[in-house]
Structure formats: structure tokens, C-alpha cells
Amino acid sequence: MQFDVRRFPVVTSTMDVARDLAEQGAPEGLVVVADEQTAGRGRVGRAWYSPPGQSLYLSLLLRPALHPRRISWLTMIGALTILDCISQFSILSSQLSIKWFNDVSLNGRKLAGVLVEASFVADRLDYGILGIGLNVNTRFADAPEEVRRRATSLREAFGREFDRDVVLDRLLAAFGARYGRLPASPLADYVGHLETLGRPVRLCAGDEIIEGTAVRVEEDGALVVMTAAGERVAAFGEVVSE
Numbered sequence: 001m002q003f004d005v006r007r008f009p010v011v012t013s014t015m016d017v018a019r020d021l022a023e024q025g026a027p028e029g030l031v032v033v034a035d036e037q038t039a040g041r042g043r044v045g046r047a048w049y050s051p052p053g054q055s056l057y058l059s060l061l062l063r064p065a066l067h068p069r070r071i072s073w074l075t076m077i078g079a080l081t082i083l084d085c086i087s088q089f090s091i092l093s094s095q096l097s098i099k100w101f102n103d104v105s106l107n108g109r110k111l112a113g114v115l116v117e118a119s120f121v122a123d124r125l126d127y128g129i130l131g132i133g134l135n136v137n138t139r140f141a142d143a144p145e146e147v148r149r150r151a152t153s154l155r156e157a158f159g160r161e162f163d164r165d166v167v168l169d170r171l172l173a174a175f176g177a178r179y180g181r182l183p184a185s186p187l188a189d190y191v192g193h194l195e196t197l198g199r200p201v202r203l204c205a206g207d208e209i210i211e212g213t214a215v216r217v218e219e220d221g222a223l224v225v226m227t228a229a230g231e232r233v234a235a236f237g238e239v240v241s242e
């Protein structure tokens with residue numbers, strides 16, 4: 001895949017810039033990278049801590065021939081891409097894992113997040129934007145308490161600074177390889193790195209909280225939870241505690 005990398009010093013969110021360019025007809029492979037985001041966002045309306053000059057914030061514009069019910073595959077590919085990239089930096093694969101649905105953890109702390117936003121025309125996917133936030137050299141001293149408690153960065157884990165351009169190059173190469181495997185499903189690889197299965201979970205799905213043991217991920221990305229009553233419930237949402 002050919003990448004057209006566009007760099008910006010400050011944006012609200014790379015998702016916004018990528019969407020504007022997508023609406024203007026930009027082709028697949030466009031990559032919006034920002035040094036800072038003033039309104040970086042995550043799933044379920046969360047903010048993404050995006051201080052200047054420390055981390056990678058990027059959005060990739062994709063136009064895959066993917067059934068709308070398979071849109072979650074882009075999130076899976078995004079998470080796997082981060083693992084592929086980070087595991088090149090002499091790290092044990094056991095230190096890295098994916099927390100359903102879109103979190104990449106390093107030593108049990110959140111290193112990166114993936115956000116997919118999509119646009120559909122009739123029942124066809126027009127484009128998907130894959131956003132990746134990767135804590136490279138992030139310093140969390142000024143971060144909100146919730147972020148300080150849960151997050152980590154490559155700098156923190158390795159005790160040294162990383163060149164963000166090198167990480168970006170590797171990330172894009174890893175993405176190209178993963179994306180090139182479509183239309184094959186990424187689900188088996190994704191599940192292979194998932195820390196969530198077999199664990200007790202509280203899955204917050206809209207207004208509903210489903211408690212039980214996470215047993216499976218459906219092809220469309222839904223988490224299947226076995227409740228204490230022995231019922232299997234498949235839902236999307238947020239695993240709020242384990």
C-alpha cells in the first residue's frame with residue numbers, strides 16, 4: 001500500500017482532518033499525523049491525552065471492499081499492527097496484549113488505543129478512518145488522574161526515548177502487511193493476543209451492564225459473555241472492570 005503522509009503541528013483531532021480529506025475524495029493510504037491534538041478522542045466519547053511532541057497521533061484513510069458488518073476488522077487490524085510494530089523493539093510478546101475491544105496493553109498498562117470511524121453510502125462502506133494513538137515518549141505528570149493510573153509509554157517501559165518517525169515508519173509497514181491480508185479475517189490472530197477471554201468482566205453496553213465471563217469474540221467483534229444464569233450474551237461496549 002502506498003502511504004501519503006501529511007503532517008500537521010496542531011489539529012483538533014487527526015480523525016477530523018482525515019474525514020474532511022476523505023469527504024473531498026482523498027484516496028486510500030492518506031495518513032494524517034499530528035504533533036498535538038487539542039480534542040483527541042477515544043471510544044465512547046472519551047478524551048485521548050494528546051500533549052505536543054511526545055506521542056504518535058495518526059489517522060489512516062481506508063477504502064476497503066469490506067461488508068459493513070466487518071467494520072470491526074479494521075479495529076482488530078489496528079491493534080495487531082501496534083503489536084507487530086512494538087514487538088520489533090526487543091520486547092517479550094507476553095508483555096503485550098490486547099484488551100477487548102481496542103486497547104493495547106504493555107505490562108498490563110494502556111500503551112495505545114485504536115479508534116475507527118466509518119462512513120456508509122446505502123449499505124456499502126464508503127471509507128473507514130483508522131485512528132491510532134500510541135504513547136511513545138509520553139510524560140504523564142500533567143495527565144488526568146485516570147490516564148496516570150492506567151497508561152504507560154514506550155519511554156516508561158524501555159527507559160529511553162524513541163524516535164517517533166522510526167516508530168511511525170514501522171507502524172505503517174506493519175499496517176500495510178496486515179491490511180494486505182484482507183479479505184482474510186483477522187479474528188483468529190486478534191483473539192490469540194486477547195487478554196480478556198476467560199476472565200470475569202463487566203461489559204457496559206449502552207445502558208446495560210452485562211456481568212459474567214468473557215468467552216468468545218464474534219466475527220463482527222462483539223464480545224460474548226456467559227452470565228451467572230448460564231446465558232450467553234453478545235454485545236459491543238466497554239469492559240469497565242475485570
Ligand code: BTN
Binds near residue numbers: 015041042102
Ligand atoms: C481509545 O483508546 O479509545 C482510542 C484512542 C484513539 C486515539 C487516536 S489518537 C489519533 C486519532 N485521533 C483521535 O482523536 N483519536 C485517535
